[in-house]
Amino acid sequence: MLAIDAKDKEKIVMPLFRTSRAFIALVSALGTLALIGVAAYARQLYLGLGVTNMDRPVYWSTYMVNFIFFIGISHAGTLISAILRVTGAEWRRPITRVAEAITVFALMIGTLQIIIDMGRPDRLAFTILNGRLQSPIIWDIVSVTVYFLSSITYLYLPLMPDAAILRDNCPPDAPAWQVKMYTLLALGWRGNRAQWVRLEKGIAFLAVFIIPVAISVHSIISWILATTVQPGWHSTIFGPYFVIGAIFSGIGALFLAMTGIRKALGLEGYIGLRQYRNLGLLFLTMNALWFYFTYAENLGIAAGQQPEEFVVLAAKLWGEFAPTFWLMILMMVAAFWILVVPKLLPASVERVAVFQPRVAFASVGAAVILFALVSLSPRTPALAALSTANSLTLAWAAIIALLIFAALGVTFWLKAHPVASATIAGGIVLVGMWLERWNIILPTVTHPRLIPYAAYFPSLTEGLVTLGSLALFVMMFVVFFKFFPAVSIWEVAEGRVIEAAQSKNIMPAPEPSKTGLLRPRKFKL
Amino acid sequence: MSKWSMVIDLDKCVACQACSIACRFENNTPAVAPDQAEMGRAMRWNDVFPMPINSMEGSGEYPNVKTQYMTRPCMHCENPPCIKVCPVGATFINEEGLVEQNYARCIGCRFCTVGCPYGVRYFNWFEPQWEAPLAEHLNPDKVEGKGVLEGPAVRPRGVVEKCTYCIHRLKKAHAQAEAEGRDFRADEYVPACVQTCTGKARFFGDLEDPNSAVSQLEKNTRSFRLLEDVGTHPKTIYLREG
Amino acid sequence: MRPATSYHPQNKNEAVILAPVRRVTFEERWLWAILLGLMGLGAYAYLTQWNSGLGVTGLNRPVYWGIYITNFVFFIGLAHSGTFISAILRLAGAGWRKPLTRAAEAITLFSLPFGVGSILIDMGRPDRVLNIMFYGRFQSPLLWDITAVSLYLFSSIVFFYLSLLPDIALCRDRLTEAPAWQQKMYKILALGWMGRPEQFERLERVLDGMAIFMTLLVVTVHTVVSWVFGMTVQPGWHTALIGPFFLVGAIFSGTAAVVIVLAILRRVYHMENVLPVSLFNSLRKLLIVFTVAWLYMMIAEFLTASYGGLADEMPVIWQKFTGDFAGLFWTMALAVFVFPILIFVFLGKDHIGWMVTACVLINIGMWIERFVVIVPTETRPRLVSTLMEGMGNYTPSWVEIAITVSLFAGLTLLYVVFTRFFPIVPIWETAEETAETELPPVEPRRKVFGTRQSL
């Protein structure tokens, strides 16, 4: 009979047995969206991939972008629970389960995208029956399945003690099947010392094992693109670049999930500002690393100016992919700004009249008007005086200045609401990273070496399937946290015990470790 | 105002290396000792070497052996990778489309030699010297100015040098035209290797003027350029054999 | 008139740390003589090169860059150890780094001049070096390189000097029996440091700020050094990964150098309790992570390049795997990855002897790795047939080897002379604070100083 702290019981265990109407409404809305997606996919399955707008040479498009995007999000779990557990960061305790849940569901949806993208999904077994190891797709299948299985076990292991706690502490009117489910999942967990020691060992081993697996998963996905000789893809930086991008979008997804769960189940007591601040610092490092890798990749191509590669880069910078590319850069800069500038600006600056929200909205409006003027208008007399190139450069400089002005205006609202700003940054980065995958796959596919250029715009089917898979992902997430505690109860309790111990006794400065006595070595080295 | 270019017809070229020798005498490139040449330090601005295109499979067994040779002056690219990397602007493209070399400014860091995909640039490892008789017959022409040293004037030690389409002949032709008070005609300026080619396989002229021999030949079906996929847009055009 | 005495934090190992500064042993003089001799040899070699031109080296066409540029990249890579250890670990708040910050920063400070020097040695016309200032073209990666490295050299001198300041004041007050000129030097260098709490407070804030700036600088400097190769269109160099690849290599070889230096200091100056074995265990974990990261970078580079199989890139790759440089390449792979990872995982725990052997292997391997990145690309240019049968190989001449040896000798000489005049372990940083609980890594630390020595 496992005891549980009364406050934890009220906050975490009770909501699992109450089904509020809001929950039903949310699930049904997401369900309908998912069904629409399934219907669109059924039609595509019946009629064939022709319903999408893919053509020659655009053979990979939205589905491939979704595939990389969802597998990218799945890296949130690895980063938070594994790396932080290995480095012993105490503040990870309340958010590990949310991160691991994101990993598992994102992996499911990710592999679903591959199946959706296949011409003959019914022949999926061929990849196992006569798979050729030389092809990166087989590496990808191997690594994703290993990662999927290990992340499910990594989700389940800490869940076992919680299931046992739920089994022993569920209210009398709890539905029978739910209690039976918890008893089954607890696998007869008694919580005695031997079991705890083995569980800790198991989790520790899995944490160390899952990190290289996760890094290999996303490197192999990037090598699916990098091992081809296509101009934009054949670059050796893709391995680490995709891993950094994945961890980055993973943290963004985690911010959204954390705030959502915190708001829905009222877990302010558990997921506090400390989590947001530390995760924000990781977010910033990943953001900076992402900028570094993007700059390194494109500078090499820009300096080399080899005709095939430069055509792809030109398409991104000022060609037909310029809007999505510069939107992506704008979003990443905004995410960086949201988390950095509020910390830097001293409070005294707030009194300056210019930094008010209403000024911010005014300057955003001015920027939008100028943008419309620049992109849509024919040569207006006002701009005729300067040569077109000069006027365009000046106009773009003015737009950027106005946007910075607006950002300054919003800074103090952001400083006042750290949780909201972190969530906004997370959301922006998710959209930004989806665009980043779009800007990597599409420009290369539409500018092949020989075949003439082909434009591409996603069709309705692809849109509906994407929307459907997103809804499915959120629905799985919400349903999971309807039946299982959002915060792993025993980890938080353990964290509380450690914190109490730490604050009471004074740990002496690090003395030479007792094990430091030199063990005699056979080779006398 | 003009884009100088050279066309080499490999069908007529007999690989007699006259162009290579003429270039060395015209531009005072030093002869190096045999051991240096063996290390690959010989100065051959206008190198003659086996055809790279099908040299991979070799050229048949003896007795029916067939080797093709090609000569390779500087390509004078329109997007030269060597000029981009020079830290001091010692090599630059002038308004006539020639990649010139200022030997007074070069600091010898050899970034351009490493950057050029054609391997067209050479480096003065030692102080150049000539044996007694050769020393008197150096080409006296000079293209010099304040802080500028180009053309065939003997280069100091430690600087990079390359084929400049005999830039001193161009400057002399310009000066001549000015002296006579008329404007400069394209056919007055011809590099030394084009002038001495025994098989008349080399043509030289201005790509911008449509009826010059070079622009006609550029449109010839047999014409190709070296390493076009690297994106340097070379201006030395070859005409394939057969 | 400033008050008579200044305050210094109390440190129980002070006597041990200050010991080498007091007495100069006879062997030290011998060591200095040998090192000076080696540097003289290098100077003589450079003089012959200055007089008769670069022809005395083994460089030729197409191998224009050889050992000198490898030295340049290697020494700049070595320089990243100091900044990495002190700046990045200071930001991460890793307490165990304190005793080794100065030893690591000293490597940075003393290897950077030799890195910059080996560029000047490699230049054909060193007397025209000022042309770079007069006619600098910022489009050339060499200019980025010069700005980044000179800024980095200057900032690491200041970063090093700032963390040394309190200890110079300590020497000024403690080493009364040192010779007069040495006392005078301490007085000047200490800039009147009083050790007041406000000064320590400001010094901590400035060092924290500079730590962030130095981390950014470390990343930019070595990426820019690698972009000297990345920006050309040569097959082996024009890969996007060359930036991060050189960065990981630099930090990896730098940390290995720190371990070697610490082990030597520990043995020669008997600093067993100042540099405890636990320090080497944490460095061991760090080095394991870097060894694996380095292997990951190698796989990422060669898998993508060789899988694609482009006509230009394959000759360079075959040149490394099976061609003239196969011997070097595979010894490098063994020396940098296979042996060290085995040593670290199985033998390294609590055993400094094995750690040092692994780190020496790593540094030798990293030097060869830079060589194997630079030279094979030059031996296999795109127009391979432009090479006559004899060309395309490179054997360094005695001049190059003499100069390389003298660079290493110079580094050790500077290091030995420094330990003679200044404490090598920061006394004020490792002073006993009131029991500092192990705060979570990212918490901004506000430290209160220990009992102050009464007036």
Add this chain to the structure above:
Amino acid sequence: MHIGELISAFFTSDGPGGVVVITVVGLAAGIYFWLIRWILRGSEPEEKERYRFK
């Protein structure tokens, strides 16, 4: 003069590169000199008064 040409001229023409090198290192020198003076001025008595009056 087209702004794009101005920027490309700044990078490609020979001259401004050296100026960039000197300004970067000179700026760093100035900042560090001021920083060291600021550290050493720590907690000097008269320093406090001046702040209070402002």
